[in-house]
Amino acid sequence: MEHGKRGYWEFYADGEGNNVISRGRGRGDGRGGSRRKSERRAAMASRERKQHRRRTIYFLDMDRETGRRSSESRHARMRTRKRILAGITVAALAVACVLIISKIVAPYMAPDAGGGAGSSEPGGMPLGAGATIGSAGGSNSNADLDMTVLVNAWNPLPKDYRPAVITDLMEIVAVSDISVRAAGEVVQPLTDMLNSAEDAGHAGLFVTSGYRNYDEQQRIYKESADKSYVQPPGCSEHQTGLAVDIMKMGVNMESFGDDPASDWLYENSWRYGFIVRYPRDKSDITGISYEPWHFRYVGKEVAKLCYEKNICLEEYAEDK
Numbered sequence: 537m538e539h540g541k542r543g544y545w546e547f548y549a550d551g552e553g554n555n556v557i558s559r560g561r562g563r564g565d566g567r568g569g570s571r572r573k574s575e576r577r578a579a580m581a582s583r584e585r586k587q588h589r590r591r592t593i594y595f596l597d598m599d600r601e602t603g604r605r606s607s608e609s610r611h612a613r614m615r616t617r618k619r620i621l622a623g624i625t626v627a628a629l630a631v632a633c634v635l636i637i638s639k640i641v642a643p644y645m646a647p648d649a650g651g652g653a654g655s656s657e658p659g660g661m662p663l664g665a666g667a668t669i670g671s672a673g674g675s676n677s678n679a680d681l682d683m684t685v686l687v688n689a690w691n692p693l694p695k696d697y698r699p700a701v702i703t704d705l706m707e708i709v710a711v712s713d714i715s716v717r718a719a720g721e722v723v724q725p726l727t728d729m730l731n732s733a734e735d736a737g738h739a740g741l742f743v744t745s746g747y748r749n750y751d752e753q754q755r756i757y758k759e760s761a762d763k764s765y766v767q768p769p770g771c772s773e774h775q776t777g778l779a780v781d782i783m784k785m786g787v788n789m790e791s792f793g794d795d796p797a798s799d800w801l802y803e804n805s806w807r808y809g810f811i812v813r814y815p816r817d818k819s820d821i822t823g824i825s826y827e828p829w830h831f832r833y834v835g836k837e838v839a840k841l842c843y844e845k846n847i848c849l850e851e852y853a854e855d856k
């Protein structure tokens with residue numbers, strides 16, 4: 537196809553500065569051929585020029601606009617993706633830091649978390665999400681059992697027993713970790729007791745363990761090398777939610793019984809409805825060695841009786 541006869545395309549700027557493709561005159565024009573032919577050719581060229589100009593303007597404008605737009609939106613998308621990725625990375629790092637710190641700090645916060653020798657209470661074990669669970673709705677709740685219920689190796693709890701109300705202690709009293717919970721009726725007396733202890737000069741007391749369910753106790757029991765110091769599942773009164781282990785900052789388990797705070801608790805816990813559940817001189821009856829940190833809520837009346845008569849809960853149950 538001969539170029540001269542077909543004309544050629546040229547670019548020029550229109551009034552608005554848009555590049556427009558136009559068909560120029562063929563080199564052959566005006567060089568010969570009949571007038572009719574050249575007129576026909578000119579008319580055809582003009583028509584084509586108009587058509588093409590319309591298409592071209594449309595095409596160029598679209599291309600330029602969409603090109604810029606898509607380019608801009610592509611950059612915006614990339615920026616958004618980078619921001620999202622950065623956000624996810626920061627969040628993941630924060631979670632990792634919290635997990636690592638909690639792993640490092642937990643053993644120091646809960647001296648008995650490891651369940652050392654002589655302890656039947658490997659407290660401070662994670663129990664999962666806390667918060668108040670509310671009414672159990674089942675037959676095995678504290679509504680069916682009184683506060684003086686005897687739980688030991690010979691009197692296990694049903695597997696599905698749990699307190700009617702379980703309360704997260706984290707925002708109420710000092711705790712070793714966020715999973716520490718207790719039965720609802722224990723919360724106020726426990727708070728009052730710890731506040732009074734602090735007023736009496738025994739600051740730094742905190743709760744290392746409260747409610748533990750059957751499965752948790754089973755896991756602790758399975759993982760303990762020495763079974764003689766751990767209650768089998770169902771036999772721990774932590775499952776009632778009425779027992780709490782209390783420790784003092786900077787004092788280890790072995791020394792807690794010699795700390796003045798321990799003496800204060802022994803002399804005053806009954807005023808708040810608690811008893812030292814495993815006294816030093818009652819191991820042969822309770823089956824548990826002395827645990828100055830383990831307090832059991834039994835209500836003020838029974839606690840006072842046990843304190844004044846110097847009897848443990850097994851003896852109280854027997855005399856009842």
Ligand SMILES: [Zn+2]
Nearest residue numbers: 657780781830
């Ligand atoms: Zn305990």
